[in-house]
Amino acid sequence: MAKKVNDRDDVLAANEAFYAAFESLDADRMQAVWLKESYITCTHPGWARLIGWGSVMQSWREIFSSTFGMKFVIADEMAHAIGDLGWVTCTEHIESRVYDGVSHATVIATNLFERRQGAWWLVHHHGSPLVRAADPSESQLQ
Amino acid sequence: MAKKVNDRDDVLAANEAFYAAFESLDADRMQAVWLKESYITCTHPGWARLIGWGSVMQSWREIFSSTFGMKFVIADEMAHAIGDLGWVTCTEHIESRVYDGVSHATVIATNLFERRQGAWWLVHHHGSPLVRAADPSESQLQ
Numbered sequence: 001m002a003k004k005v006n007d008r009d010d011v012l013a014a015n016e017a018f019y020a021a022f023e024s025l026d027a028d029r030m031q032a033v034w035l036k037e038s039y040i041t042c043t044h045p046g047w048a049r050l051i052g053w054g055s056v057m058q059s060w061r062e063i064f065s066s067t068f069g070m071k072f073v074i075a076d077e078m079a080h081a082i083g084d085l086g087w088v089t090c091t092e093h094i095e096s097r098v099y100d101g102v103s104h105a106t107v108i109a110t111n112l113f114e115r116r117q118g119a120w121w122l123v124h125h126h127g128s129p130l131v132r133a134a135d136p137s138e139s140q141l142q
Numbered sequence: 143m144a145k146k147v148n149d150r151d152d153v154l155a156a157n158e159a160f161y162a163a164f165e166s167l168d169a170d171r172m173q174a175v176w177l178k179e180s181y182i183t184c185t186h187p188g189w190a191r192l193i194g195w196g197s198v199m200q201s202w203r204e205i206f207s208s209t210f211g212m213k214f215v216i217a218d219e220m221a222h223a224i225g226d227l228g229w230v231t232c233t234e235h236i237e238s239r240v241y242d243g244v245s246h247a248t249v250i251a252t253n254l255f256e257r258r259q260g261a262w263w264l265v266h267h268h269g270s271p272l273v274r275a276a277d278p279s280e281s282q283l284q
Contacts, residue, residue, distance in 0.1 A: 039222060041231050043250050046273030049231055051220070078193070080181060083225030087254060087266065089183050089191055108185050110252050110268045112229060124229065126252045128270030131188030 007115075011086030012079045014113050014120035019072050019092070025064040031057060035114055035121035043126045045107050069097040084115040092127065106130040149257075153228030154221045156255050156262035161214045161234070167206040173199060177256055177263035185268045187249050211239040226257040234269065248272040 014033070021029040034040055034056065042056040043049045044063070050056050073093040080087055092107040112124035156175070163171040176182055176198065184198040185191045186205070192198050215235040222229055234249040254266035 039220065041220065043231070043252070043270060046271065047250075048272055049218070049233070049250055076191070078181065078183065082227050082256060085224045085227040085229075087227075089185070089266065089268075091191070108189075108191055108268070110185070110254075110266065112252075112254070114224060124231065124252065126231075126250070126268050126270065128185065128268065129188065130190055 007081035007086060008079045010120055011081050011088060011113050012077060014086075014122065015077065015079065015088040015090070015111055016074075018111060018122055018125070019074055023070050023072050025067055025070060027057065027061050027064055030060045030064075033122050035116065035123050037123065039123070041124045043128075045105070045127045045129045067096055067098055071095040086113045086115070086120060087111065088113070091130075149223035149228060150221045153223050153230060153255050153262055154219060156228075156264065157219065157221065157230040157232070157253055158216075160253060160264055160267070161216055165212050165214050167209060167212060169199065169203050169206055172202045172206075175264050177258065177265050179265065181265070183266045185270075187247070187269045187271045209238055209240055213237045228255045228257070228262060229253065230255070233272075 018033045021033050034053070036053055038052045040053060040056055041049055041051050042059060044059060050059055071094070075091045075093060077088055077090040088111045090109050090111075092109055094105045094107060096103050096105070106129075107127045108130055110124070110126040111122060113120040114123045160175045163175050176195070178195055180194045182195060182198055183191050183193050184201060186201060192201055213236070217233045217235060219230055219232040230253045232251050232253075234251055236247045236249060238245050238247070248271075249269045250272055252266070252268040253264060255262040256265045
């Protein structure tokens with residue numbers, strides 16, 4: 001039981017490292033959190049699914065190159081780990097400085113991590129825009 | 143290696159059962175595909191995340207009660223299983239008959255399954271609206 005709690009903490013720490021890399025707008029740092037595999041996948045809010053290291057990393061470079069600054073507040077984290085897979089669902093409150101000013105967005109995220117040699121690596125990220133609040137306790141619209 | 147392939151096939155079959163239940167608009171059938179746990183989560187397109195059996199099942203009843211008919215074409219399925227967790231990403235092409243006519247939507251989905259006593263149960267569904275195609279081969283906009 002203690003092991004399971006530790007795994008969950010480790011998955012949460014990997015999730016935090018992902019958002020720290022996101023906020024840094026540093027493609028090298030973002031590369032360091034993903035598993036280098038052909039089956040990694042990423043769906044940015046409103047986008048189709050991207051498959052594989054090349055497509056996923058290219059998307060981060062595109063996002064980072066069109067963004068001057070980004071601040072994340074991550075809320076409502078739920079994490080589970082079963083064996084060598086862990087997942088986190090959370091809400092991203094994002095403030096972005098882009099070409100035409102500052103924008104705010106709320107994104108619902110699913111992040112999936114795989115353990116290899118004792119470390120947890122991101123294998124799937126799915127972010128979706130929050131349009132309606134399904135539950136008052138979950139809304140936290142900005 | 144053979145086992146891993148079988149696991150993936152089983153996860154794909156569980157994914158098909160989920161969409162068959164969705165299309166049936168039958169809440170009992172939908173209940174039968176989910177793991178009865180407090181940590182199950184569901185994010186419908188545009189919605190916030192719902193947590194737990196009660197909230198998740200209530201959402202299906204709401205969706206089913208406001209829908210007269212639904213047809214799914216599921217495309218681009220990718221499945222993986224590691225230990226007792228498996229996940230599928232796919233594209234849902236949906237035709238819905240609702241109060242004010244017929245609507246078409248394309249949804250990008252992440253579905254996570256947990257194995258218990260040899261069967262795979264849905265523990266997390268995340269659907270998001272497709273707004274822009276990130277890759278021509280993935281677009282398939284209707």
